[in-house]
Amino acid sequence: MTPWFSATAILPELSARWQMDEGTASWLTIAVQIGFVIGALGLTVTGLADRLPMRQLIGWSACVAGLSNLMLLVAPDPGWAVASRMLTGIALAGVYPPSMKLVTTWFVQARGLALGMVIGALTLGSAFPHLVRAASAGLDWRIVVLATSGFALISAVMLALVVREGPHGYAPAPFRLAELRNIVLYKPLMLANIGYFGHMWELYAMWGWFLAFASGALVQSGLQGPAFASSLTFVVIATGAVGCVIGGWVADRIGRTATTAIMMAASGGCAALIGFAWGGPEWVLILIALIWGLTIPADSAQFSAMVTELSERRLVGTALAFQMGVGFALTVISLRLMPVFAEWIGGWQWAFLVLVPGPAIGTIAMLWLRRLPEAARISGGLR
Template identity: 30%
Template sequence: MGPVFALPALLPDFILSFKLSSAEAGWLSGITFAGYAAAVPVLSALTDRMDARRVYIAGALVAGLSALLFALLAQGFWSALLFRALAGIGLAGTYMPGLKAMVDRTAGPQQPKWLSWYTASFSLGTGISFLAAGLLAQGLGWRGCFAVLGGGAVLAAGLVLLLRPQTPVVVLGAKLLDLRPVLANRQVMAYVLGYFAHMWELFGLRSWMVAFLAFAAAGQAVLTPTVAAAVSSLVAMAASIGGAALALRFDRVRACSVFALSSAALALLVGLSAGWGSGWGLAVVALMLVYNGVVQLDSAALTTGTVLAAAPERRGAAIAVHSLVGFIGGFLGPLGFGWVLDMAGGHQSAPAWTFAFASLGAVAALGPLALWGLNRTKRN
């Protein structure tokens, strides 16, 4: 995960050095998740046919290569766009295939808890990515930073190579990309569409958080924007685990709906904090930490809901659909945020930040509609 959020962590610097508009910055942040969405149907569906460990190792090596190429060859918007798209393909080969590798190696009543921990670890990786990028760039520059972080992806490939082999159960006659049984499963699609709205908000937030804090919280010196982003990811990890536990204890659909509506309200409040002034910088950071926790409450709960609602022999395909649709939202969120920011006055305008965050909240509020509209059968 090291290279994944290195660009958002250094986004203010790239805006200046690459002379980017807010819309172009949104493209660079979002294209990673577009690359992810393009590759994940095939790579995740493959885990129903072969050991998911093999897919993960290939994906980790691609992730490391993309970071190295970015470090050596990125010169401006278009070259950076290409290498960040390749990074998304690497992420597609690791995140959900890694989940499937764990599902294939676990069973019993504790499995939902392990699923929640795995999904929540995405936030831990996010935090490390933000923090490491900020620290490494200070001493090595952004090129050295990307090169070092790419080495972490290669290390991940070596770690997963140590797992014992596991052959999945293959459905006879099933086609590799036949996703129709998954699309016909109303329970699965309820969680998938809820995940789409969640990912739009989450990645819009994560891609623009450092740039927002550099604007709205510049008057405080307690936490730099990249350190605040790293701390927020740890808060998000704890919240994701906690939200998954609440979804197991209470009704999953109701819990996820409450989480989504709460994060939508906080998105608007964070946007309004852009105009509070320099004396309120620490309060803005504190509010951002709270928002990061709330927005993450339903992440693991939604993914676990998809896995539990899917037929065991089609979990790879269900994960493929879940991840594809979710990361399309992950691509559109940063792009839409940047577009609203430009249209409303640019990244130096406090009202523009308010409108941009309000757009995230509006999409987040649509998630419960899908959860309640489609999930009419027995809930997990």
């Protein structure tokens, strides 16, 4: 997943290279989300996530992601760069949903923790470009592109040599587009999806724009320098990997709906409060940011786990692709809205308030799902 935010981590350099304003530059991040939506919905309407061998789908997709990311090195203008980012997103749609499905072939018990580990890996991969940028401060920005592409290509080799499907596999299933109604119209499954949609409204907008927020906040606090802001952004996002593992462990013990509601309430609270730390003591800003970074992805795997437990077994791959396709479509809106809202209110201090409705709606959906009798199928009856 390292190519995902590779352009975001070097946005100042790319903006200077092509003389882009903030609104134009934001499309280098948004294009990945759009590409992912196209790829995920493509998997949904074709049913390929339930028809192709998962190792082949993931491996080839990782190769395409790594190679398309390299196109940033030769892109002559922003238009070509945006196209390369969109292709990267399409390819990563062949990595993320099938990876979740593949892991479920190994785990029935402790599935929440297992999927939490996968989302933790995704979180670390998403954060990694910021670490490379911080470690290579003062060096050529192309190092970030080369490193992130290299890791994606190495992962494809690892997948081919090491990864196998587990004993709880899925038989290849025929798919008809009309069967989408079994996903869209099934109330318990759609409540799980609504919870995920609220979570996604917040997640990628925070990941994508925290560097801009932190850069401004640290200047106000008297701490300047892009390397420090990049380091803080890496730590905040990477902390979510720990949160994903904790969230999975907790969900397997108290239930998925309870865990997701608690995590969304916590992350939404941080989105509402972090503006108060602008220009204040640095430790307050860093503390709220770390709590936010810990909790914001901690529930993500549990929404996917609920889909695997609530949907028809033969449609698990398609249901996951649908959930992620719509969820990432919402991230396109929230990512684009953030700089517009920040400009409208005069800066980044209170910009994250626009994200608060997402986790609020998601929390309500989880508490509603918890009351339904079908929720007994979740997490072995723990709901």
